[in-house]
Amino acid sequence: xxxxxxxxxxxRCSSTSTLRSWTRGRSxxxxxxxxxxxxxxxRWSCRAVASRCRWRSTTRRSxxxxxxYRITTRPEAPNVVEGNNIDYIVRYNxxxxxxxxxxxxxxxxxxxxxxxFYPGLPSLLPLDPRSELVAPKYNPARTWTPEGAVAIGxxxxxxxxxxxxxxxxxxxxxxxxxxxxxxSRNQRLDPVLIEPGxxxxxxxxxxxxxxxxxxxxxxxxxxxxxxxxTYSVGDHLAESARSEGEAATSCATRRAAxxxxxxx
Amino acid sequence: xxxPRRTYGSVSALEVIDPGxxxxxQDHPGRCGLQALGFFPAGPTDHLAFRAANVLVGNPPGAAAxxxxxxxxxxxxxxxxxxxxxxxxxxxxxxxxxxxxxxESLAVSAGDVLRCGVARxxxxxxxxxxxxxxxxxxxxxxxxxxxxxxxxxFDGRALAKADVLDVAADGVGRSARRRVPVSLRxxxxxxxxxxxxxxxxxxxxxxxxxxxxxxxxxxxxxxLNSDRVATRFHPHRFRWARRxxxxxxxHPSNLLDGSYPLGGVLAYGDxxxxxxxxxxxxGGFAVVATVxxxxxxxxxxxxxxxDAVRLRExxxxxxxxxxxxxxxxxxxxxxxxx
Numbered sequence: 001x002x003x004x005x006x007x008x009x010x011x012r013c014s015s016t017s018t019l020r021s022w023t024r025g026r027s028x029x030x031x032x033x034x035x036x037x038x039x040x041x042x043r044w045s046c047r048a049v050a051s052r053c054r055w056r057s058t059t060r061r062s063x064x065x066x067x068x069y070r071i072t073t074r075p076e077a078p079n080v081v082e083g084n085n086i087d088y089i090v091r092y093n094x095x096x097x098x099x100x101x102x103x104x105x106x107x108x109x110x111x112x113x114x115x116x117f118y119p120g121l122p123s124l125l126p127l128d129p130r131s132e133l134v135a136p137k138y139n140p141a142r143t144w145t146p147e148g149a150v151a152i153g154x155x156x157x158x159x160x161x162x163x164x165x166x167x168x169x170x171x172x173x174x175x176x177x178x179x180x181x182x183x184s185r186n187q188r189l190d191p192v193l194i195e196p197g198x199x200x201x202x203x204x205x206x207x208x209x210x211x212x213x214x215x216x217x218x219x220x221x222x223x224x225x226x227x228x229x230t231y232s233v234g235d236h237l238a239e240s241a242r243s244e245g246e247a248a249t250s251c252a253t254r255r256a257a258x259x260x261x262x263x264x
Numbered sequence: 265x266x267x268p269r270r271t272y273g274s275v276s277a278l279e280v281i282d283p284g285x286x287x288x289x290q291d292h293p294g295r296c297g298l299q300a301l302g303f304f305p306a307g308p309t310d311h312l313a314f315r316a317a318n319v320l321v322g323n324p325p326g327a328a329a330x331x332x333x334x335x336x337x338x339x340x341x342x343x344x345x346x347x348x349x350x351x352x353x354x355x356x357x358x359x360x361x362x363x364x365x366x367x368e369s370l371a372v373s374a375g376d377v378l379r380c381g382v383a384r385x386x387x388x389x390x391x392x393x394x395x396x397x398x399x400x401x402x403x404x405x406x407x408x409x410x411x412x413x414x415x416x417x418f419d420g421r422a423l424a425k426a427d428v429l430d431v432a433a434d435g436v437g438r439s440a441r442r443r444v445p446v447s448l449r450x451x452x453x454x455x456x457x458x459x460x461x462x463x464x465x466x467x468x469x470x471x472x473x474x475x476x477x478x479x480x481x482x483x484x485x486x487x488l489n490s491d492r493v494a495t496r497f498h499p500h501r502f503r504w505a506r507r508x509x510x511x512x513x514x515h516p517s518n519l520l521d522g523s524y525p526l527g528g529v530l531a532y533g534d535x536x537x538x539x540x541x542x543x544x545x546x547g548g549f550a551v552v553a554t555v556x557x558x559x560x561x562x563x564x565x566x567x568x569x570x571d572a573v574r575l576r577e578x579x580x581x582x583x584x585x586x587x588x589x590x591x592x593x594x595x596x597x598x599x600x601x602x
């Protein structure tokens with residue numbers, strides 16, 4: 001995964017105080033950009049840091065979460081009958097197969113619009129409107145989700161920072177993104193890895209490789225790939241306008257498919 | 265595995281023999297101000313009994329104390345001071361085999377054995393305060409245990425056998441006993457009425473007027489899957505004022521993700537849940553009502569699998585007067601001296 005982190009001051013208004021810091025010794029170098037305060041979004045741009053996350057689809061843990069739900073909560077829910085949520089997401093978005101779905105996730109740059117749910121969970125939206133995916137949420141919620149699970153609910157793609165309840169459709173697993181107890185090098189000052197305004201890219205790996213990298217994270221020997229970058233809202237809007245027609249077609253296909261699929 | 269370091273100026277106060285179901289160290293109001301990053305405050309689910317127990321032993325109302333669900337707990341006291349137990353009824357509580365009363369403080373000394381039996385109810389959680397307040401390190405501004413995040417309290421976890429808890433040294437030797445007058449004690453029941461404020465996602469945009477009527481007139485059964493994260497009710501399908509959640513998802517309860525309030529009554533699809541102190545801070549579901557802060561203590565005393573709840577709508581002014589009533593109960597001047 002690659003994410004880019006909006007860092008220090010907004011280039012436009014130089015504000016550095018949108019989010020509170022919780023560590024007393026923390027310096028202003030870790031404050032984030034002001035997405036809301038800057039009144040001229042069209043010209044707004046800011047320096048950013050990019051980070052990369054590794055991700056694996058359908059790990060054993062994700063399947064276990066789906067199966068626990070089938071056993072304890074609702075066996076006949078349309079999103080879990082196959083023993084996973086991916087086939088349901090594929091049908092709901094009118095995609096030909098799983099590979100097309102993976103291509104969408106891997107091809108897009110995901111922008112963190114909001115941090116919340118549990119500490120450090122990013123709500124990611126694709127910057128390219130053609131990559132939009134949508135999924136209904138669980139009904140009722142799942143009482144257990146593995147840490148590192150990657151899921152989608154509504155238009156938001158999320159990464160679960162902790163073992164917790166959840167209600168979004170699971171489709172993969174990645175590295176730990178919040179370190180409340182054990183801090184890695186990247187999280188020494190801040191337990192939250194992906195902050196609002198960061199951009200994330202996913203990279204596909206095999207399950208064995210993911211388990212190996214996770215081991216390295218827990219042993220403190222893994223460095224997340226975080227790169228500084230620049231992001232211009234003006235360029236983004238111009239790019240979105242160019243792909244407007246294509247995005248509308250893809251949206252219409254998705255809506256037609258969703259109308260034929262049963263909602264949980 | 266790290267063990268909590270002894271805070272400067274604290275003394276050993278209690279050694280756990282039987283920790284019970286999930287006994288945790290909490291303080292009030294908990295880990296505030298971090299919701300933007302995904303932290304709900306943690307803290308006690310019943311803030312009223314919790315604070316009353318603290319006031320009875322001469323602590324500030326929010327000092328760290330124990331939350332004991334279902335009431336099963338045994339410990340040896342290691343210091344001389346005061347303790348107080350408030351909360352669920354129907355538990356046989358003894359000190360060295362002698363029955364003791366709840367809602368009043370009692371003097372203890374080193375070597376005393378405290379036993380709390382299973383609380384048969386009404387009510388579900390018992391609070392044990394020790395004079396001086398439990399001394400554990402603050403994590404992100406609070407001593408409350410956040411079990412989901414495994415931080416705060418005693419090493420970020422529920423208590424286990426042989427854990428030794430410390431209290432601040434100024435609690436040693438305290439002896440001014442107090443009692444909550446019977447007329448001021450909260451009434452526990454198996455059929456609760458909980459005060460809520462409407463919305464933010466109620467009728468007419470999300471629920472129909474009939475749905476909202478149903479929300480307030482149904483006896484909601486408390487599901488066994490209820491804990492500090494959420495109190496869940498039995499499934500119920502509303503008619504809803506819209507066919508689906510549009511881009512936010514197919515079920516009409518689905519919304520674009522946003523922040524949740526503590527005590528929000530969330531429509532998780534067809535299951536209503538009340539968000540507890542360790543719940544998630546945001547998500548994509550409709551919050552059809554919000555429990556008044558002053559009434560949140562009732563949610564902490566709901567017994568999973570047995571109790572029933574009726575929601576009663578109040579306005580902001582009534583919620584404020586309930587809050588004043590709570591403060592009246594907790595005022596040390598309104599406690600009886602023993």
